[in-house]
Amino acid sequence: MEIAILVPCYNEEQTIGSVIDDFKRELPNAKIYVFDNNSSDRTSEVARAHGAIVRFEPRQGKGNVVRSMFRDIEADYYVMVDGDDTYPAEFVHDILAPVQKGEANLVIGDRLSNGTYFNENKRQFHGFGNNLVKGLINKLYKSNITDIMTGYRGFDRLFVKSMPVTSPGFEIETEMSIHALDNRFLIKEVKIDYRDRPEGSESKLNTISDGAKVLRMIFTLFKDYKPMLFFSVWAALFLVLGLAVGTPVIVEYVQSSFITKVPSAILAVGFVLLSMLSLACGLILDTVAGTHRKNYELQLNRISDRSERG
Structure with missing residues (x-):
């Protein structure tokens, strides 16, 4: 069974090599795809040097990258992880196990339950935003998902090839979660650790503007789905x-x-x-x-x- 590791990247020259090496060590037979989203640094060169398959997505935004990933990459099982080295590769086996056993179509890497996210992440307002989005979606769908916006996820082929990606940016994680809940896909959460970015690596997130986009996405999907x-x-x-x-x-x-x-x-x-x-x-x-x-x-x-x- 073919496994694809999908890594969306934007200016991750400092960390992408370590991410690729870690996942190659854990899953030596998996294909690692790095999608460079208009990086201005050497992200693509470093990724290629470390043995990844490099693709390019000219439309800016993580949602646009995920759309191309889901459309173009053929595999039996998929793992999506950010290229900033915040998600430990050793948890990939826990992420993959439920989809390989047929227990889940979507596996969510839960950063919050172990407490490592709040210990490592110094942006306090992000925690408030995560809780707000989680509360809205869980109340709307009567669910109990702990981490709605994690970037570490596993999918089976059915979910990937039937997911209509409409979000252009960082709202994509929220869209995936709502799509899975509304269409009654099998969802399972796996507790993972989280580590903050290494010194010198900068986050691309803007708490206020990206938070507003996520809330607008919830509003739009609420109208469309219910x-x-x-x-x-x-x-x-x-x-x-x-x-x-x-x-x-x-x-x-x-x-x-x-x-x-x-x-x-x-x-x-x-x-x-x-x-x-x-x-x-x-x-x-x-x-x-x-x-x-x-x-x-x-x-x-x-x-x-x-x-x-x-």
């Missing part, structure tokens, strides 16, 4: 506002048979109409989403059949 719930929330909000504005108007009419608060009456009617429109949109899009799920299941069957024949 339209009935999404639009029902808006319908309820508009209805409450309509009742709040319109109740004094109704009380006045009951008491005097006249309406003097005409602007309030118009505003209340507008809110109620928006509530009805939101509910109607939710019903229509929920039917569309249901049809999409059925078609997606048929697509999964076709991919599975091709994999078995191959």
